[in-house]
Amino acid sequence: MTDPKLLRGKPGVLSTLVKAALPAVPGVNQLPGVKKAPRDQFTGLSYAREGAVAERSEVDRYAGVCGFPRKDTVPLPYPHMLAFPLHMAIMSDPAFPFPAIGSVHLENSITSHRPIGVGETLDIVTSVGPARPHAKGTVLDFVTEVRSGDELVWESTSAYLRRGRGDGSATSGLSIPGTPTGGIQWRLPEDLGRKYAAVSGDHNPIHLYPLTARALGFPRHIAHGMWTKARCISAIENRLPDSVVVDVAFKKPVFLPGTVAFAVASEGRNHTFALTNPKDGSPHLVGRTTAL
Template identity: 65%
Template sequence: MAGTGAPQSPRLVTPGSGAVPTLLKAALPSIPVVGSLPGVRKGPASSFSGLTFTRPPVTVERAHVEAYAEVCGFPSKDTAPLTYPHMLAFPLHMAIMTEPSFPAPAIGTVHLENAVTGHRPVAVGESLAVTTSVGAPRPHPKGTVYEFVAEARVGEELVWESTSTYLRRGRGDADAPGGYSFPHTSPNGTVWRLPGDLGRRYAAVSGDHNPIHLYPWTAKALGFPRQIAHGMWSLARCVAAIENRLPDAVRVDAAFKKPILLPGSVELGTRVLDDGIAFALTNPRSGAPHVVGRSTAL
């Protein structure tokens, strides 16, 4: 994966301030008048060159892994699911997004794509040092995108990495790259019925308490007809469905298309490729895609 080239030395962050203070910091820049105050006002995108945050090494705890596995559909094992280290990187994502120097407010920024690479399985009980970097924004046909690159190491060994691409809608560049392209994957008849509290259950294990995922009234306040599933839950659920066919060293790329309304239903599709597996989650009635992606053996 390509790095961001963020110039700063890593800034140490200790997560643990809680959901409400984090949400408040995320929301303030979007509030009229308040968003223009010193310490809240976002800096200009033109002068932003990047940030790098790191956290103290954290042990992969069995109880947390099992709670995550249960809500995402993974089996209970002595190794963490491929997507699990994102739980340890996400607090750094939020710490960067709530920095005044980061140009885009966290609320309203859309998770567009994700690439996850596992270089080897991460065992329960291992201690991971996690760093997240973001570089300068780049143009997109629908606005501006920011790529958050996370790395997890055991000692000096790089065991896991990811690139999370976030879109800030606005004036786009029609000539800019539009993102990933994936093989077409037809539904295979596997339908998952998703409960209305799925977003709250995933928030409890992930720390992602974005209001669009929690309740109908909090989602409606931000422009959705009702709450929607987390993108990283939908990716994790797809990975869980194909996990027994993935090698120990693997990359998974995915694009998030239409939101999954909760409660609701999605239909899975998978297709074997020469070097991996293509997958998709679609609306069972309309066929509209929610998530599309593929794995690639390393």
């Protein structure tokens, strides 16, 4: 894999959406600067941000949408907000062989090595290698490392599924047995996707309005997967140690508006949790935490 490309500044919402959408448009996707590289030639891609600051105003807005209290340290999943522009830069790069539209966020794992202070300056690198086989297609692992100076303070892996001809011998993804069901119910408002988009920068049309979601094959718009993970973490964050791994698998979409049920089971310092449909118990998200 080559050295990371440096991302300077924050890309605009409109330009990001256009870059993400054009490779999925027949004809347009063959134009220079839009055409994607052949999949069998992809060896990897990496982007970096230097001097990203966890600004108080942005941290507080994120915390408010996701249910975290106001503190002098950032919510455990917050660095994903600083890394998301790198995800989009990679997906929009012609060297990346897949269009951003149609990628399904399948799993996410976060490792927090220590709390990150509000106002702390961070250097971030996100990298992705060649796709690996999956039972329903292929998966690309976006690996992010966040450093404060030379210290690795936070890292994550986001697995994105590209549906297609699967490999029956390949794994079907993360399995977390024994996750609880039932629990407290949360009513999610119709505008949740737009509120989270405003603080995260993820303006994927499937999350915004029924009309924009229907254009991409959904009956109505759905909550962001990383919002569901963040909301679950906020419900148990006072139980988590400073050094912890939080793994989740995204199962079924949460349609907006809607009602979900959150439940957690604890064993010592570790926890399993789930976000389910309160009517039939089917999972939207299953997760676990592992103390380091």
